[in-house]
Amino acid sequence: MKGKKERLFKVTPAPQLHGGESIPRVMWTVMLALLPAFLASLYFFGWKAFQIEAVSVITAIFTEAVIQKLRGRPVTITDGSAAVTGLLLAFTLPMDVPIWLPAVGAAFGIGVGKHAFGGLGHNIFNPALIGRTFVMHSWLPFMTTWSPPRLAMYAQVDAVTYATPLGAAREAVISLVPSPDGIFSTMDMFWGSIGGCIGETSALALLLGGVFLLIRGYVRWQTPAAFIGTVVLLTWVLPVKEGAIALAPYHHLLGGGLFLGAFFMATDMVTTPVTGAGMLVFGLGCGLITSIVRLYGGFPEGVCYSILVMNAFTPLIDKFTRPRIFGT
Amino acid sequence: MSRLPTFKGGIHLPEYKELTEREKIKKLPLPPRVVIPLNQNVGSPPRPVVEVGRPVKAGEVIAEPEGPVSSTLHASVSGVVTALDLFPYPAGPDSLAIEIETDQNDSSPELIPSISDPSRLSPDEIRRKVLEAGVVGLGGAGFPAQVKLDPPEGSRIEYAVINGVECEPFLTVDNRLMLEETGKLLAGLRIIMRATGAREGIIAIEANKMDAFYKVQAVVHKEKDIRVRLLKVKYPQGAEKQLIYSLFHREVPAGGLPSSVGCVVQNVGTAIAIAEAVLSGRPLIDRVVTVTGPEIKDPGNFRVRIGTPFQYLLEAAGGLPDGEIKIISGGPMMGIAQATLNAPVIKGTSGLLVMRPVSRERNLPCIRCGECLRVCPIGLIPSDLGTMADKERWDDFEGLGAENCIECGCCAYVCAAGRDLVQLIKLGKAALASRKVQK
Numbered sequence: 064m065k066g067k068k069e070r071l072f073k074v075t076p077a078p079q080l081h082g083g084e085s086i087p088r089v090m091w092t093v094m095l096a097l098l099p100a101f102l103a104s105l106y107f108f109g110w111k112a113f114q115i116e117a118v119s120v121i122t123a124i125f126t127e128a129v130i131q132k133l134r135g136r137p138v139t140i141t142d143g144s145a146a147v148t149g150l151l152l153a154f155t156l157p158m159d160v161p162i163w164l165p166a167v168g169a170a171f172g173i174g175v176g177k178h179a180f181g182g183l184g185h186n187i188f189n190p191a192l193i194g195r196t197f198v199m200h201s202w203l204p205f206m207t208t209w210s211p212p213r214l215a216m217y218a219q220v221d222a223v224t225y226a227t228p229l230g231a232a233r234e235a236v237i238s239l240v241p242s243p244d245g246i247f248s249t250m251d252m253f254w255g256s257i258g259g260c261i262g263e264t265s266a267l268a269l270l271l272g273g274v275f276l277l278i279r280g281y282v283r284w285q286t287p288a289a290f291i292g293t294v295v296l297l298t299w300v301l302p303v304k305e306g307a308i309a310l311a312p313y314h315h316l317l318g319g320g321l322f323l324g325a326f327f328m329a330t331d332m333v334t335t336p337v338t339g340a341g342m343l344v345f346g347l348g349c350g351l352i353t354s355i356v357r358l359y360g361g362f363p364e365g366v367c368y369s370i371l372v373m374n375a376f377t378p379l380i381d382k383f384t385r386p387r388i389f390g391t
Numbered sequence: 392m393s394r395l396p397t398f399k400g401g402i403h404l405p406e407y408k409e410l411t412e413r414e415k416i417k418k419l420p421l422p423p424r425v426v427i428p429l430n431q432n433v434g435s436p437p438r439p440v441v442e443v444g445r446p447v448k449a450g451e452v453i454a455e456p457e458g459p460v461s462s463t464l465h466a467s468v469s470g471v472v473t474a475l476d477l478f479p480y481p482a483g484p485d486s487l488a489i490e491i492e493t494d495q496n497d498s499s500p501e502l503i504p505s506i507s508d509p510s511r512l513s514p515d516e517i518r519r520k521v522l523e524a525g526v527v528g529l530g531g532a533g534f535p536a537q538v539k540l541d542p543p544e545g546s547r548i549e550y551a552v553i554n555g556v557e558c559e560p561f562l563t564v565d566n567r568l569m570l571e572e573t574g575k576l577l578a579g580l581r582i583i584m585r586a587t588g589a590r591e592g593i594i595a596i597e598a599n600k601m602d603a604f605y606k607v608q609a610v611v612h613k614e615k616d617i618r619v620r621l622l623k624v625k626y627p628q629g630a631e632k633q634l635i636y637s638l639f640h641r642e643v644p645a646g647g648l649p650s651s652v653g654c655v656v657q658n659v660g661t662a663i664a665i666a667e668a669v670l671s672g673r674p675l676i677d678r679v680v681t682v683t684g685p686e687i688k689d690p691g692n693f694r695v696r697i698g699t700p701f702q703y704l705l706e707a708a709g710g711l712p713d714g715e716i717k718i719i720s721g722g723p724m725m726g727i728a729q730a731t732l733n734a735p736v737i738k739g740t741s742g743l744l745v746m747r748p749v750s751r752e753r754n755l756p757c758i759r760c761g762e763c764l765r766v767c768p769i770g771l772i773p774s775d776l777g778t779m780a781d782k783e784r785w786d787d788f789e790g791l792g793a794e795n796c797i798e799c800g801c802c803a804y805v806c807a808a809g810r811d812l813v814q815l816i817k818l819g820k821a822a823l824a825s826r827k828v829q830k
Contacts, residue, residue, distance in 0.1 A: 070711075072718045073748045074730050076814035078800030079723040080404065080560065081751060084807040086758055144758075184756030184808070281760075337761035337772070386770040388792045389399075389632060390645040 086183075089332070090143030092279055096272035097150055097327065103255050103265035107212040108158040112261040116153040119165035123149030126173040136182070144183050148172055151191035154262020154323055155367065156198075160205045167201075168194035188374045189334050192367050199367075209258040227258045228310070228318030229363040252317035263320040273326030282330045285342035290325040291316065293350020297358075304359050315357065324349070324366035334374045341377075341384035348373045395598055395623035398633040400768035402801045404560050404626050404724070406599060410683045411563045414691040416571055419707050421493050425467050425698030426478045426735040427453065428488040432527045433534045434460030439489060445472045446494075449696075450674050453489055456522060462535045463525035467676040467696035468493040481701075481720040481734040482727050488735075491698070509582045509669055514540070517586040517669055524668030525675045525738075529660035530554065530629070531721060533739040536661055540586040542650040549653035551589035552638065553580055553662050555596040555603065556622060556629035559722025562742045564679045565659035567692045569596070569603035572663050573610045579662030580617065582669050587655050592617040595634055599624045626724065627799040631656050633768050645795050660741075680736055682708040684745030686716075695736055702732040704743055711745060719744040724800040755808040763802035763812060769795050773802035777812040780819030785826060788819050796820065 104112040127145040131138045140146075149169050156165055172194025180186040199206045209227055251257050255265025263269070276282035298315040315321065329335060329349050336345050349369040356365025429436040437454035441447060447466035454464035470493040480486035509517070518537040526536040542548050553576065557565040569576060580592045594611065596604045598621050611617045622628055622637050632643045634656060641652040649656050657665070660678060667673040676697055683690040688709025695704060701718070705711060719726040720734065721742055736743075763773040771792055779788035793816060802812045 069731060071730055072716060072728070074728040075717065075748065076811045077723075077725055077727065077798075078804050078813065079717065079719055079726065079728065079744075079746060080804060081749070081806075081809065082402070082804050084762070084805055085752065085809070086755060086807050089758065089760065089807055182756065184758050332758050332760045335759075337759055337764060337774075385772060385791075386764060386767075388645060388771060388795055389636075389769040390642045390647065390795070391792075 086144070087142045089281060090147050092281060093147050093276065093327070094143055094150065096276045096279075096281075097147070097154075097262075099268035099271040100154060100262045100265060100323070101150070103268035104154070104261040107255050107264060108210075108261045111158050112153075114162055115156055115158070115160065115165045115261060116150060118162055119153035119156075119169045120146050120149035122166040122169035123152070123173050126170045127178070130174060130178045131182070134178075134182075139183065142183070145173055145177075148177070148190045148194070151262075151323075151327060152194045155191065155195045155260045155320065157206060157209055157259070158261050159208050159210050160198075160202075164198050164202060164205055168198040170194075171197040184333055186333060187377070188371055189328055189331050192328060192371050195367055196371065212256050212258065212264065227363065228252065228314055229357060249313060249317065252314070257318065259318075260320060260323075263323040266317045266322050269322035269326055273322065276326065276330070281332075282326060283339060283342055285339050286330045286335065286346045287325040289343045289346025290329050290349045290353075291321060291346075293347050294321055294354050294357075297350065297354035301354065301358055315354075319357070319364050320366040321353070324353075324370055328366075329370050329373070334377060336377055336380045336384060338381070338384045338386060341380045344380050344384065345373050345377065348376065395621055396637045397623035397625050397628065398636045398768055400766050400770070400801065401625040401627060401633070402766050402804055403624070404804075406624075407561045407683070407685070408563050408566070408599065410561070410685070410687075410690045411681050411692055412566055412600075412602075414563070414567070416567050416679055416692045416694050419693045419695045419699070419704065421468055421495060421696065422699045422703040424470075424473070424490060424492045424700075425696055426488045426490050426700065427464055427467060427698040428478065428480050428486045428735065428737055429454055429464065430480070430486050431464070431533055431697075431738045432460075432462040433532060434458065434462075434538075436487075437461055437464050439475055441466075441472050441475075441489065443472050443475055446470070447472060447491060450676055452674075460535055460538055462527050463523055463674070464489070465525055465674040465676050466491055467698050469496060470494045478735070479731060479733040481729065481737060481740060488698075509578070509585055512582075512585065512669065514586045514588070517582055520669045520672065521665055524664070524673065526661060526664045526668050527675070527738050528658055529664060529678055529738060529741070530658035531725065531739045531741055533737075536657065536665055539655055539657065540583060540665075542587055542655065543648070546650040547653060548587040548589045548650060548655050549591065550639065550655075551580060551583045551587055551592045552634065552654055552656045553583075553592070553594040553659055554629055554631070554634055554656050555594055555600070555607070555659045556634060557600070557659075558597060558624075558626045558629040559724055559726075559741070560626075561683050561744055562681050562722050563683075563692055564681050564741050566600050566603050568659050568663055568679060569594075569600070570606050573606055575663045575666045576607070576659060577610055577614075577617070578670060579657070579664075579666035582665055583655065583657055583662060584616075589655065590616065593638060594619045595622055595638060596620070597622050597624050597628055626801065627768060627797070630768065630797050630799055632797070645792070675738060678736070678738060678740070680704065680740055681742040681744075683742065686712040686747070687745050697738055698735045700733060700735050701729065701743055704736060705732060705745070708743075715748055717746045717748050719746060724804070725798060751809055753809040754811060757808050757810060760807050762805040762807065766801040766805050768799065768801065769797060771796055773812045773816065774806075774810075776819065777810055777815040780815040780822075783822070785819070785823060789823055793819055793823065
């Protein structure tokens with residue numbers, strides 16, 4: 064070696080092999096899983112749905128870039144996480160919202176819901192739902208006006224009197240009560256030809272994406288099973304409040320945001336428990352809160368709040384559902 | 392095939408064993424010099440008993456055991472002791488070592504007449520011979536073999552297990568030894584059974600080494616008290632606790648030893664070294680090392696003297712490719728990256744691996760996907776352990792069971808954020824240990 068320059072080699076900590084999983088791959092796979100619901104939203108709600116989705120996604124990405132620049136952090140908008148937040152937020156908005164509303168929601172969700180807590184991985188609450196909650200409580204009328212899906216125009220109702228299946232039942236709008244031949248047939252709900260937020264109405268599309276994520280392993284069965292199971296069970300056995308019309312459990316199953324929440328929001332990795340047992344508890348809690356809000360609360364829908372409330376319990380659930388250490 | 396026994400957690404890895412699994416063990420010519428670090432065993436390092444300038448013969452004792460958990464070191468070549476100083480060490484900072492310049496008239500170690508029937512030896516005699524031969528665990532841990540052959544008071548050993556799993560990708564040392572030195576392996580197992588009083592011997596082989604399985608099976612099928620067991624291919628099947636669980640569904644208690652569940656486990660190479668030590672008094676002065684990598688010209692399995700510098704070993708395998716490369720001592724999952732080729736082969740060196748560095752994002756924020764805890768064979772939460780170590784929250788780190796981590800690397804392998812979880816946990820464990828010493 065003397066006289067010759069010694070060759071030095073790159074040193075990295077073990078293990079030297081990596082499986083190739085990455086944050087962008089996780090996030091863009093989730094985006095792919097949202098594709099069927101995205102297409103369904105275009106099909107049922109048309110050009111306006113696309114506008115809402117585009118504004119929400121672009122604002123989410125833009126907000127993330129600006130905040131990361133301001134904080135002097137690397138800009139990570141290509142990892143797909145802001146895009147997922149933006150699209151999920153758009154999915155939870157009705158089609159008649161003014162076009163600035165998704166922008167406000169996305170900026171708030173990313174800015175306050177995500178980056179105020181330290182950015183990706185550090186947020187306690189689902190950023191998309193934080194964004195939705197913010198616009199919901201700031202501009203309630205926009206968020207509770209439902210236009211019929213394009214294919215239901217024959218029902219000849221206007222946006223003011225149109226309603227979601229859950230809302231209709233609560234307000235006891237007799238003419239809109241589900242019936243085999245009515246506006247909200249089970250098949251309509253399954254395909255998505257009903258009133259509701261643009262990304263939540265098609266149970267089929269959401270199920271396709273959800274099953275895809277289950278197969279890819281990014282969603283574990285525990286969360287959706289516990290969440291959906293609890294809602295079906297409780298809405299079936301519990302009495303409704305006075306004046307409201309009792310819906311069959313399958314209306315609760317298909318008529319609101321349950322699939323969107325159970326497959327894509329209660330399964331958000333950052334804000335939900337990490338163990339299978341924890342996911343069962345989380346799903347159970349979500350199902351319980353959703354059912355209580357739907358049956359007895361001030362709003363017809365409770366999926367969003369149930370997830371946010373359970374997000375707050377995630378650290379506690381994680382603490383009490385730690386796996387058993389080998390040999391103990 | 393019926394469902395093969397396995398353990399909870401773990402990962403499936405690309406194997407890369409095809410590069411060397413059919414390469415017969417080749418003897419390497421003597422290197423011009425060897426560097427023999429004193430620190431090659433768990434416990435206290437042996438005390439040197441030679442001084443600079445002294446001529447030594449291969450097999451001569453150069454350092455003697457110090458304390459109850461220690462080992463013996465021998466000159467691995469004949470020559471002259473040229474230094475007792477700090478030298479590069481493959482598993483950490485420079486370490487005290489004895490350098491011997493080879494005189495190339497390698498006189499073989501004087502061997503004691505062979506004992507044909509180990510069953511006549513008492514367990515104490517076996518342990519003494521193993522200690523004198525300097526046998527330590529050759530799988531990498533370097534646990535003194537005689538200590539494992541001396542089960543603690545009150546424990547009863549039922550099973551003597553030969554670990555032929557070799558679950559690290561690339562490595563094919565044990566595979567070749569099982570194929571080429573089957574007789575010695577069996578003799579080693581008999582000696583281990585004799586020393587520990589085990590009533591049954593088990594040779595455990597992963598299902599990706601069917602050649603070795605059939606070979607060993609053919610040799611032992613007539614032995615009533617020895618069985619060959621095939622295990623599912625999954626990493627880290629070769630980890631001692633996972634191996635025992637797969638075979639017997641017994642969990643070694645946290646912080647406990649295999650003897651507490653009636654088992655003693657020795658690696659294939661160790662068992663063969665035990666056989667040589669006991670049957671012919673041959674000290675452990677060489678070992679088999681897999682030298683491999685996708686771009687190595689002549690990858691293979693080489694029998695080399697302890698203390699052979701990596702540089703010399705790599706030249707034997709056809710030299711290094713150009714461009715940026717990584718050199719790993721050991722396997723790719725638990726091995727240690729080398730900055731230079733100056734470190735020597737020690738008793739625990741199972742492989743020398745040449746890889747291309749793959750650039751990827753490292754240490755991004757955890758997105759809590761939970762994969763690390765699903766693959767952790769110990770049931771830990773590596774993501775939280777890494778975070779606690781990073782924040783130096785030592786009480787929380789310890790409370791999460793950090794000391795049970797076997798550093799297998801499954802968590803870091805699956806981490807979407809590319810976090811160096813094992814490194815964080817290793818550093819944290821070291822910090823915990825030093826904190827305890829201070830108390």
